[in-house]
Structure formats: structure tokens, C-alpha cells
Amino acid sequence: MLLSETAENIKKMEIRGAGRIARAAVEALADFARNLDVSDPETFKREMQGAAGVLTATRPTAVSLPNAVRYVMRALDSFESVEAAREATLSRAAEFINHSEHAVEWIAEIGARHISDGDVLLTHCNSEAALGCILEAHRQGKEIEVYATEVRPRGQGLITIRTLNEAGIRTNYIIDSAVRYFINDVDLVIVGADAIAVNGAVVNKIGTAQIAHAANEARTNVIVAAETYKFAPRTILGEKIEIEERDPAEVLPREEAERLPFVRVRNPAFDVTPAEYIDLIITERGAIPPELAYTVIRDYLGWRIEEFR
Ligand code: RUB
Structure with missing residues (x-):
């Protein structure tokens, strides 16, 4: 079934x-x-x-x-x-x-406007919305280069680099911890989202917050590409977005972990990037600063106060 x-x-x-x-x-x-x-x-x-x-x-x-x-x-x-x-x-x-x-097509179109000829981009994980923007910019003939992270522990970066390679986009494949090393070579960070809270905080693949922090320090812009249905209405009530913690065996083989009784392997799949590290959120309705997340929840998710009785 x-x-x-x-x-x-x-x-x-x-x-x-x-x-x-x-x-x-x-x-x-x-x-x-x-x-x-x-x-x-x-x-x-x-x-x-x-x-x-x-x-x-x-x-x-x-x-x-x-x-x-x-x-x-x-x-x-x-x-x-x-x-x-x-x-x-x-x-x-x-x-x-x-x-x-x-929505993914519209985001690609809007997002591509924020990518300039000659830009070096960095993306993390494998987001169809973020990749859509990159592919569209390339399709429009903009000369771009991409840094794509490996994405421990599940390696989604491999899916990303295959797509970029297929499109003929010059790509650098780096380990997650090399982001700060390369961040000064990057003009724009572009990632997707799993959830966006009413305060504009973005939940995305683990490591995104660290990348946004490094970008902020280097004064590199960070763009999030996300459909309006990634915004979380219940965060209006102060509800937290649950962060999935996955099987430790994704990080360390079980037999190795069993030999280390004092070690607890932690494997959160996502993290939270505060709104102040994000410059723009591209939705299918248009681009907004993270501070306007509430308007998306109100206008496009049909949020009504009665829903929360
Ligand atoms: C995927 C991930 C992606 C977002 C956005 O995590 O963090 O960046 O889901 O992707 P996982 P999209 O691999 O654990 O599902 O733009 O494709 O919705």
C-alpha cells in the first residue's frame, strides 16, 4: 500500500x-x-x-x-x-x-535575479528550491561557480554535486568543516529550509547555522529559498520546531560505539539559524526579509486565530 x-x-x-x-x-x-x-x-x-x-x-x-x-x-x-x-x-x-x-519554478526565477554574473555561491545539503535558483541563473547564461558541502552524516552533498555537474556548473566539493576556510571566496550562500519560524529563524540541515555565522562574520549574504508552506504557523504561539535526532549509527558504527561506553553519539539532523544571519527569504510569492515571516503565515497559510483554540 x-x-x-x-x-x-x-x-x-x-x-x-x-x-x-x-x-x-x-x-x-x-x-x-x-x-x-x-x-x-x-x-x-x-x-x-x-x-x-x-x-x-x-x-x-x-x-x-x-x-x-x-x-x-x-x-x-x-x-x-x-x-x-x-x-x-x-x-x-x-x-x-x-x-x-x-512554487519551485517561481522561486528559481525570483532567486536567480539575486545571483549576479561572476558570483561564487555556496550551498549546503540538497535543496531543490536552492538548487533551482542556481540552475536558473546558469540557464540564463550567468557565469557562476559553486561550493557544495559534503553534508555529514548522510552525504546529501553528493546528490547536489551530481546535479551541478550534469548542468555543467563549475563546482568545488568540500567537507562541512571547510566552510569557514573558503567563506571569503564566496559571494552568496544559498540554502533551502525545512521550517521557518514566525521570528524569521530558519531550520535547515545541521551545519546551516554554522555556515550562516561564518558568512555573517565575512559579510557574505545568506539567502534562503523556501516555499510558503515551509513557514510554521504554530510558532506564533511560541511552539518550538522539533529538531529530529536520528540514529547514532549514522555517525558511528554500532560495534565501534559499543566499545566506548562513556561516549554518547549525538546526531541532530537540523539546526536553527537566527533571523539576523539571514538577508533574504525567497518564496514563490516574492522575496522577503526574515522579519516579514509573520505576513507569510497570515496571508498565505490562511492563519486564523480560531485555528488555535
Ligand atoms: C534536507 C534539507 C533541505 C531542506 C530543503 O534534509 O535540509 O535543505 O529540506 O529542501 P534531509 P527542499 O535530507 O534530512 O531531508 O528545497 O528540497 O525542500
Whole structure:
């Protein structure tokens, strides 16, 4: 069944990256709705809520996942029959996927305007939104060079350099700890986001905060490319974004760790970059300073005070 398969693949990171996770979850939810063989509308809703719960429990940090699932589940706010509920669910799912795919294209277009001919860029992890901007700038004929980090422990940098190489972009592949060493050669840091809080703080792959700090010290601009559904409405209430801590075996083989009883291996997958280290957030609606994160939550995520009763 697509639901359990998708949930498993998100957990194992076979499907990864906040945007892809959101689209895969919505596809799985739509597939579940399509095949749900029940006659009572309340049972339909309950089963759908169960499926939504399975998907949102897979990875805790990327807020695109609960935002996307919630967008689809709004179809079940009011309905008269199972068929009406099914149809509404499928139509909202299709709408989300269509919007998400276009959002990445619009971000690429807007982001590319902030990349100048001759720029040296640095990116971290593997973000389709950030890479979209880089690829679009290259497509427009701008001469650019990229530094891409390795991204310990899961090595997402390898996916990034393959894409850059395929596009024919001159790329330097560096270990994560070499960022400060090279930062003075860089004109612009461009990364994606898993979540953006109301105060403009950006949650992204572990190491992003360190990179932004080094960039700030070197007076190098930092741009975040993120769809509006990466903004976290509940942070308005002071809720913290949960940072996923993954299996220590991703960092140190279990047999080695077992020989070191006093050592605890920590493996947070994300970190938080404060708004003051970010110059611009590129969304599909336009570019904003991080201080305007609240307006995105209010205007584009349909945030209403009643939702938080
Ligand atoms: C991926 C990661 C990416 C963001 C944005 O982490 O941190 O930078 O998800 O990506 P992981 P996108 O590999 O642990 O999922 O722009 O593709 O949504």
C-alpha cells in the first residue's frame, strides 16, 4: 500500500528534502482516499485522519509535511457523502502538488535575479528550491561557480554535486568543516529550509547555522529559498520546531560505539539559524526579509486565530 510504503521511505530518507516529502505524503494521502472502501462519511474521515497521522509522524522537523497534510485534510471540514469527501480530498491533493511544483519554478526565477554574473555561491545539503535558483541563473547564461558541502552524516552533498555537474556548473566539493576556510571566496550562500519560524529563524540541515555565522562574520549574504508552506504557523504561539535526532549509527558504527561506553553519539539532523544571519527569504510569492515571516503565515497559510483554540 502506498501509505505505509511512503511513510517507511520518508523515515528511511529514501524520500527526503522538505518539498519532496510534502508532495510524496500528499500523493500517499490521495491514494489512500481513492482506495478507501467505506460507506459511512464519519468512518471515511476517521480513516483519513489515521492515515494523516501515520504520514506526519514519519519525520518531525520539516513543517512542509504537516502543512501539506493539513491543506488536504481541510477537504473534510464539511461534506455530505463519502463520494463528495473523496472528490474534495483528491482535488485538494492535486491542487497542492500542482502549486508545489510551480512554487519551485517561481522561486528559481525570483532567486536567480539575486545571483549576479561572476558570483561564487555556496550551498549546503540538497535543496531543490536552492538548487533551482542556481540552475536558473546558469540557464540564463550567468557565469557562476559553486561550493557544495559534503553534508555529514548522510552525504546529501553528493546528490547536489551530481546535479551541478550534469548542468555543467563549475563546482568545488568540500567537507562541512571547510566552510569557514573558503567563506571569503564566496559571494552568496544559498540554502533551502525545512521550517521557518514566525521570528524569521530558519531550520535547515545541521551545519546551516554554522555556515550562516561564518558568512555573517565575512559579510557574505545568506539567502534562503523556501516555499510558503515551509513557514510554521504554530510558532506564533511560541511552539518550538522539533529538531529530529536520528540514529547514532549514522555517525558511528554500532560495534565501534559499543566499545566506548562513556561516549554518547549525538546526531541532530537540523539546526536553527537566527533571523539576523539571514538577508533574504525567497518564496514563490516574492522575496522577503526574515522579519516579514509573520505576513507569510497570515496571508498565505490562511492563519486564523480560531485555528488555535
Ligand atoms: C534536507 C534539507 C533541505 C531542506 C530543503 O534534509 O535540509 O535543505 O529540506 O529542501 P534531509 P527542499 O535530507 O534530512 O531531508 O528545497 O528540497 O525542500
